Amino acid sequence: MRASTATALPSRALRALRHPVRTSRRLARRWATRRRHARYERLAPVRALVADGHAELTTARGRRVVAVRRARTTPWELAAETADLVSALLDDAGIVHFATNHRGTRVTTWAVLETDWPRALAALADLGTAGDPVYAAPARSSLGSPLATDAAVLATLPVLRVFRYVRDLATGRLLGADMGCELHRWSADEHGRWTAPARTGVVQCVDDLSLGRRARWDGASEPVLAVNEVPDAFEVTFPVDAVYLWVDDADDAWRARRDVVRARLGLAPAGAVGQGDDAHRFRDRGELRHSMRSIETYAPWIRQIYLVTDDQVPTWLDTSDGRVRVVDHREIFEDPSLLPTYNSHSIGAQVHRIPGLSEHYLLMNDDVLLNRAVEPADFFTPAGQLKVTFSRSARPDVTAADRTPVEHARERSAALLVRDHGRRPSRLFAHVPVPQRIDVAEELLERYPEEVRATLASPFRAPSDVVICSWLHLYTALFTGRAVPSALRFGYFNVGDASARAKMEKYRTLAGLSTLCVNDVPTDDPALDAEVGAWLGDWLARRFPTPARFERDQAAGAVPVPGDGRPAARADDEEGPWASATASPRT
Structure with a gap:
């Protein structure tokens, strides 16, 4: 009977029964703390601060606090x-x-x-x-x-x-x-x-x-x-830039240029806006704007943000601010006769030629968002080595007939790495900010001139491509001592999946993740695709509601706080509705 009663009691109650003196002292300290805090809340200056609306009384981890x-x-x-x-x-x-x-x-x-x-x-x-x-x-x-x-x-x-x-x-x-x-x-x-x-x-x-x-x-x-005053050996002291590759397929002029190239190659027109097998790679549902907001929120130490486009500028971007510099393809392609191009493998191979780009930089996709405060040491070592974040997924070994153009490019890149380094690259890369070095990029162009030339000559992704800015760049750096594996915590979400969207609405799912990838994979149902797009736009606006200084219409980009501004989120969670300790979903 005694044993069954003991097992039925919570462990906290059992400890209290076994150590009554210790428990009574702990309770006395807790009540004394509460009385002191209550006295603080009754101070006239604090009460005035709350009454004026400049502060509020709330709870954090079960303890009453005054929050500005x-x-x-x-x-x-x-x-x-x-x-x-x-x-x-x-x-x-x-x-x-x-x-x-x-x-x-x-x-x-x-x-x-x-x-x-x-x-x-x-x-x-x-x-x-x-x-x-x-x-x-x-x-x-x-x-x-x-x-x-x-x-x-x-x-x-x-x-x-x-x-x-x-x-x-x-x-x-x-x-x-x-x-x-x-x-x-x-x-x-x-x-x-x-x-x-x-x-x-x-x-x-x-x-x-x-x-x-x-x-x-x-x-x-x-x-x-x-x-x-002299930098320490374990400090990252060099500047780091961020580079985005971006396109908006809603631009009629851009679509017309693409259709001309497709017709020249004997390909059918791409179809309506947002349609086609690779439409999700070109459409913009607000990801770029909010990804840049995430940099301003969680990585303001980024020296310069570069936006590489094909004669396009987002309507919301204020280029006069200087924080974001728009770079046209014509500025970076060594051979402008290869333009226009719609091949991300080709564009990525020329990114390192951006005028003024720092030696160390992060290559960003617009669907990658920072989720917590990150530091330069999360992406580079003090010696300048790249910190490479791998996916848990291995490279699929499939026959040539079953490969997509992307998988063909991976296989060709992997074969070059095996030939030159005698090691098989097996792991895929995580969807995170990708650290890069200019010296590695230049070395690859010298080592693989024919493969790079063939990739640059392909206006669309092709089986003859190699993946220069990820597979060749990162694995070459790893095999030559210029990169190390990273322990960065990340999350990957296919927003076309209802279960992924449900996870993204739960703040505990996202807690502890440094980066998020919201991959807009198209569905077979146009109505569902539109619904997913609307949900994603709303989620991004709720997640990153604060406009950056380089946005034209600050008021239009902000999400109003409901009611009197008091959040509907849990008031007793110190990190609010977007952070808590839990395991990370990974690809």
């Missing part, structure tokens, strides 16, 4: 803003501090000497008392406590995450601990050396506190130890 309300924000901007806030407070208090995080990383780590630690927390507590809801949490914890009431408790910790809870009204997300900065308490030993409390920084032990300056990812200057 923002019309729009991004993880990178919010982290930089918090770092600047803390730095300004420390400067005003005359407290020496310096950044110890690696260059190019999003979260700033401020080092503060233990002799100044109490004053640093007191300055942050005063800010909270004045009505700025600044929170802090232990390292690797997302449960924040207001510094205005909990500074004395938090002062005993050597590492703190300092942040504001922020409600992004555009998306409904509640941003928290991951969007702030860190404070590390450095201690001195008997030899006068200062030591960091954690081994995560670019420097961990020094005896000389001489300071210098360095540039942050956004160009802002920040204090560092003099020894860190």
Whole structure:
């Protein structure tokens, strides 16, 4: 009887019965925390902030918090803003501090000497008392406590995450601990050396506190130890650009040029807009616009965005802004007589010729979206090696008669790699941003001149093609020590599949994924195809509602927040409706 009762009880209840004293102490601490937080919410400046609509009372991980309300924000901007806030407070208090995080990383780590630690927390507590809801949490914890009431408790910790809870009204997300900065308490030993409390920084032990300056990812200057003015061996310091290949088949002039080429080759016209076996490769359902928004949200460190087109410019793109540069095929093709071309294999082989392109760049499809904050080190090593993300799918071994033009091109590319490197390329590549190097691209053109020339001469995909910018580029880099496998988490969704669309509507499915591919595979039913297209446009607008600075009509591109702006998403999830820890679907 006793055993059956024990097994019926939850594990938490069993622990409470076995350790009554420990349980009572934990409950006492919890109630004390709640009372302190309730007192903070009753402070006149905080109540005024909420009453004015600049903040709201909500819950995060089951704990009541005060969240600042923002019309729009991004993880990178919010982290930089918090770092600047803390730095300004420390400067005003005359407290020496310096950044110890690696260059190019999003979260700033401020080092503060233990002799100044109490004053640093007191300055942050005063800010909270004045009505700025600044929170802090232990390292690797997302449960924040207001510094205005909990500074004395938090002062005993050597590492703190300092942040504001922020409600992004555009998306409904509640941003928290991951969007702030860190404070590390450095201690001195008997030899006068200062030591960091954690081994995560670019420097961990020094005896000389001489300071210098360095540039942050956004160009802002920040204090560092003099020894860190020189880039560290484990930092990615080179610029990275992004390149899109894009076309819109709704453009009548573009369609007319294509039909002329098809007629010259004895091919039938392509048919109506959005029709044909490969129509999904040319149509635009808003993917490009929202993919670029995802870069501005999650990778603002991208130096320049290039859009490679065939005499086309998206109607919504403001080219005068300078953030996105439109590059016509005529600018990059060494032999313009081969134009026009509608072969992505051919265009990809000339991308590295973009004037001003950085040595390291990301090749983007418009259906690939960033889903979380990413850093240069997610795609390149500090030495400049490519981080290649492979699919779980292997290259299909099928007879020549059953191959598609794409599979023919893969087989031809694989045969060249086996011939030159003695190794069989078996894995397909994931649908993610593809890292590239100009030197590798130039080397391939010199090594395979005949194969490249045949590919460039094909205005449409053909069995004689080779896949230069993916198969030859990435595997050659891998076989020659210029690339390594990547552990980037990604998701692939065929939006023509109803089950895939259902998964995409569940925020837990997407949590933890750095990139998403929303592959618009056509269906056999025109009515269903139109329905899927409408759903995809709506999903993209809900997912990335904030217009980028290079969009012409900012208001038209934004999705209004329903009601008074309070999100319909779960209020108790710190990462809001688009993030939580779960496994990733992969191809």
